[in-house]
Amino acid sequence: MSMTISTNQEAPLLVARDLSVKFDGADKPALDNVSFSLHRNEVLGIVGETGSGKSVLARALMNLLSENGRITAGDVLLDNQSILGMDDNELRRLRGGRLALIGTNAKSLLDPVETVGSQIVRVLRAHRGGSKRAAWREAVDMLSKVGIVNPERRARAYPHELSGGMAQRVVIAMAMITSPQVVLADDATLGLDATIQVQVLDLLVNRCRELGLGAIIITHDLGIVAHFCDKVAIMREGRIVEIGPVGKFLSGPTQAYSAELLEAAKVRPTPVVREARETSPDVKRTALLDVSNLVKHFPIPGTNEVVRAVDDVSFSLARGETLALVGESGSGKTTIGQCLVRLLTTTAGRVTFDGEDLTGMSEREFRQRRRRIQMVFQEPYVALNPRWSVANLIGEPLALLSAAGSVNKTKRIRELLDAVQLPVRLADAYPHELTAGEQKRVGIARALATRPDFVVFDEPTTALDIRVRAQIIDLVRDLQAEMGLSALFITHDLNSVRSLAHAVSVMRHGKILEYGPTETIFASPQEEYTKTLLKAELPIEQSQVQRERAERMLVGEMR
Amino acid sequence: MKNNGIVLEFLRRPSAVIGLTILALQIIAVIFAPMIAPYSPIEADPFASLEAPSVAHWLGTDVSGMDIFSRIVYATRINLLISITAVIVAFAIGVPLGLLIGYYRGLLSATVMRLFDFIQSFPVFVLGMALVSVMGQEIWNVAIVLAVLFIPMFARLIRAEVLSLRERPFISAARCSGATDLAIMFRHILPNAMTPAIVQISISIGMAILLTAGLSFVGAGVRMPTPEWGLMVSIGAQQMILGVWWVALFPGLAIVLAVLCFALLGDAAREVADPTARRR
Numbered sequence: 033m034s035m036t037i038s039t040n041q042e043a044p045l046l047v048a049r050d051l052s053v054k055f056d057g058a059d060k061p062a063l064d065n066v067s068f069s070l071h072r073n074e075v076l077g078i079v080g081e082t083g084s085g086k087s088v089l090a091r092a093l094m095n096l097l098s099e100n101g102r103i104t105a106g107d108v109l110l111d112n113q114s115i116l117g118m119d120d121n122e123l124r125r126l127r128g129g130r131l132a133l134i135g136t137n138a139k140s141l142l143d144p145v146e147t148v149g150s151q152i153v154r155v156l157r158a159h160r161g162g163s164k165r166a167a168w169r170e171a172v173d174m175l176s177k178v179g180i181v182n183p184e185r186r187a188r189a190y191p192h193e194l195s196g197g198m199a200q201r202v203v204i205a206m207a208m209i210t211s212p213q214v215v216l217a218d219d220a221t222l223g224l225d226a227t228i229q230v231q232v233l234d235l236l237v238n239r240c241r242e243l244g245l246g247a248i249i250i251t252h253d254l255g256i257v258a259h260f261c262d263k264v265a266i267m268r269e270g271r272i273v274e275i276g277p278v279g280k281f282l283s284g285p286t287q288a289y290s291a292e293l294l295e296a297a298k299v300r301p302t303p304v305v306r307e308a309r310e311t312s313p314d315v316k317r318t319a320l321l322d323v324s325n326l327v328k329h330f331p332i333p334g335t336n337e338v339v340r341a342v343d344d345v346s347f348s349l350a351r352g353e354t355l356a357l358v359g360e361s362g363s364g365k366t367t368i369g370q371c372l373v374r375l376l377t378t379t380a381g382r383v384t385f386d387g388e389d390l391t392g393m394s395e396r397e398f399r400q401r402r403r404r405i406q407m408v409f410q411e412p413y414v415a416l417n418p419r420w421s422v423a424n425l426i427g428e429p430l431a432l433l434s435a436a437g438s439v440n441k442t443k444r445i446r447e448l449l450d451a452v453q454l455p456v457r458l459a460d461a462y463p464h465e466l467t468a469g470e471q472k473r474v475g476i477a478r479a480l481a482t483r484p485d486f487v488v489f490d491e492p493t494t495a496l497d498i499r500v501r502a503q504i505i506d507l508v509r510d511l512q513a514e515m516g517l518s519a520l521f522i523t524h525d526l527n528s529v530r531s532l533a534h535a536v537s538v539m540r541h542g543k544i545l546e547y548g549p550t551e552t553i554f555a556s557p558q559e560e561y562t563k564t565l566l567k568a569e570l571p572i573e574q575s576q577v578q579r580e581r582a583e584r585m586l587v588g589e590m591r
Numbered sequence: 592m593k594n595n596g597i598v599l600e601f602l603r604r605p606s607a608v609i610g611l612t613i614l615a616l617q618i619i620a621v622i623f624a625p626m627i628a629p630y631s632p633i634e635a636d637p638f639a640s641l642e643a644p645s646v647a648h649w650l651g652t653d654v655s656g657m658d659i660f661s662r663i664v665y666a667t668r669i670n671l672l673i674s675i676t677a678v679i680v681a682f683a684i685g686v687p688l689g690l691l692i693g694y695y696r697g698l699l700s701a702t703v704m705r706l707f708d709f710i711q712s713f714p715v716f717v718l719g720m721a722l723v724s725v726m727g728q729e730i731w732n733v734a735i736v737l738a739v740l741f742i743p744m745f746a747r748l749i750r751a752e753v754l755s756l757r758e759r760p761f762i763s764a765a766r767c768s769g770a771t772d773l774a775i776m777f778r779h780i781l782p783n784a785m786t787p788a789i790v791q792i793s794i795s796i797g798m799a800i801l802l803t804a805g806l807s808f809v810g811a812g813v814r815m816p817t818p819e820w821g822l823m824v825s826i827g828a829q830q831m832i833l834g835v836w837w838v839a840l841f842p843g844l845a846i847v848l849a850v851l852c853f854a855l856l857g858d859a860a861r862e863v864a865d866p867t868a869r870r871r
Contacts, residue, residue: 402767414760417765478768
């Protein structure tokens with residue numbers, strides 16, 4: 033099944049032909065007859081969920097599989113030369129020279145004991161030789177091209193002195209320095225803030241276009257594909273289920289699975305539990321949670337200075353209302369959540385819950401309120417005790433209810449499993465036996481066990497696959513509607529904010545910059561920062577520029 | 592089901608099988624000593640002094656004419672008893688202590704840690720000899736001395752685990768679910784922190800056997816005529832120069848076997864417990 037679409041007359045730069053990979057001991061191949069071609073000046077997006085084989089594909093293209101993996105069939109041709117027939121020397125020139133890989137989590141890809149400049153120099157000299165001095169000049173030059181301010185000085189920095197975004201730029205510079213023919217970005221922006229992600233990808237794609245390289249962007253974010261790619265391949269279980277121009281895919285995927293992915297990635301319509309707010313006119317007076325002038329400082333060890341993580345923040349939340357706290361990492365949003373559930377003590381300010389001041393309470397008094405105030409933790413796996421079974425994990429908070437007999441407890445655990453749509457057989461499973469989505473559900477079930485009035489959701493949708501993310505959003509929406517829960521959403525995933533929250537507070541540097549109803553904030557943001565943040569969200573549709581580019585390529589093909 | 596998997600995993604290792612075989616022999620010796628030993632372990636026979644191994648005395652006799660084989664069999668009781676008791680006591684005290692000083696970090700924890708530094712900064716033998724000579728050369732005193740030496744080891748192991756575990760998100764999550772400090776310590780942290788300490792038990796027993804024998808050898812352990820391996824080696828060593836090799840050699844071999852047994856078991860346990868080696 034060859035579905036390659038030639039976007040111009042030239043011979044393709046990179047061709048994968050019926051590529052199959054199998055790992056020892058696995059019953060199914062990791063890659064199964066994968067075929068595609070990549071032209072000069074073309075950006076191919078490869079999308080798939082966890083385990084779909086997209087990272088294996090990236091490694092196979094470089095002939096860099098781990099020892100227990102083998103290419104069982106097919107071929108990879110770079111400029112009409114098979115990479116499988118290459119000897120060690122040619123392979124060395126290929127990797128990092130002609131085909132450059134940019135991986136996830138740049139900080140762990142860089143050597144911590146060497147300056148980033150000399151690491152780039154080493155890559156360059158390994159491929160091209162030349163004097164150290166000339167290579168250093170070139171490295172500094174490349175750092176400035178990837179948008180690093182003050183490259184002279186930054187080249188002398190060690191990886192730990194750089195921010196995540198800057199480290200990612202260094203890795204891009206390292207990949208670009210050898211002027212490769214093809215750049216492979218394997219989830220290169222995973223874990224970066226949205227604004228940084230867009231900057232990094234903009235830079236990467238623009239550099240590729242300027243130099244006429246081919247680029248492959250491996251991701252699970254369809255927004256990235258819509259914005260940066262010309263062609264998209266949808267992968268599932270080691271196979272490409274659909275491949276074609278991005279515009280065509282977005283307007284109508286041909287396969288059921290890709291249609292499902294696309295649907296899952298889209299924003300859910302907003303209406304959630306409106307009633308609570310509308311039926312009670314005096315919402316402000318009966319606010320369930322009222323936070324005023326909250327301050328949290330962390331002392332910097334060895335000095336008298338402090339980090340102002342939360343700096344004079346006030347907001348209030350009505351019964352049944354959902355407020356989203358959005359902002360980039362380090363904006364203090366998670367700290368607020370932890371202050372509310374008393375994992376952290378507050379430095380100053382007041383938190384009033386249902387008329388009671390929580391800030392003055394002793395730990396013992398507060399314990400009585402834990403039943404009503406719960407939290408769903410960010411990373412599902414690490415927030416579950418690995419030695420506890422699902423039933424025990426879900427049952428733990430029930431101890432907060434005074435009259436929880438063991439019979440009731442078993443019954444309640446079953447109800448909760450039902451509520452979060454987990455099969456009863458998982459009650460005896462341990463966290464490591466669950467998928468990420470299931471773990472998230474267990475976390476939610478735990479938080480709901482005591483029928484709380486208010487729940488803090490810390491990043492409920494990050495690090496989840498597209499479809500799982502959509503399922504979790506739907507689940508939370510349903511549960512909220514059923515239980516009339518008030519919730520605080522801490523997230524940087526604006527897409528989920530639209531689907532879940534009534535109101536939004538935008539945070540930066542520990543302060544709330546802007547607050548308003550969700551629609552208002554998204555439609556007409558007032559603050560410059562909010563506008564930047566919103567711009568960084570990549571909607572699942574092609575921009576004007578992209579569409580024009582696609583048309584130009586099509587015309588070029590006809591000529 | 593889960594536990595069966597671990598046991599099978601354990602039994603698949605040759606080191607575990609060899610270790611368990613030696614352990615079984617020792618246990619048989621402990622239980623059936625009177626039936627196995629042909630002579631009394633403490634009765635001297637002046638007419639059979641320093642006899643070479645023969646049909647009557649399989650492993651020969653020592654200078655007082657006591658049957659070496661019988662003494663080695665009976666000594667298993669003393670040596671294992673002292674070592675295992677010492678390690679169990681050290682484990683029972685060290686583990687909760689480590690949990691406490693890892694969980695609550697204050698002046699008291701720091702003081703306990705300095706006390707551990709103090710204990711561990713002495714050469715083991717010097718401290719052992721000093722303590723035993725103060726308290727008297729009783730079997731139980733030897734066990735107590737060994738326990739004191741091993742408590743810091745277990746406590747430090749647990750403390751190191753607790754220090755990293757207490758910062759993990761699932762502890763925060765448990766706190767939000769209303770778990771009290773006690774519940775967090777004993778139900779959440781302890782089960783996750785135990786593995787290295789459990790592996791250490793076996794290795795420590797091996798070390799304890801060696802120390803018990805060593806203390807007796809230098810004269811700071813149990814006294815004659817109690818059958819004890821280290822003491823037997825010590826007495827035999829005096830005759831080595833006369834070409835009487837069996838008096839020291841056989842109890843020495845018993846020590847080697849016993850230490851080897853627990854070292855092998857500890858190795859196998861560590862391999863099985865290592866999460867990186869066993870991840871599904």
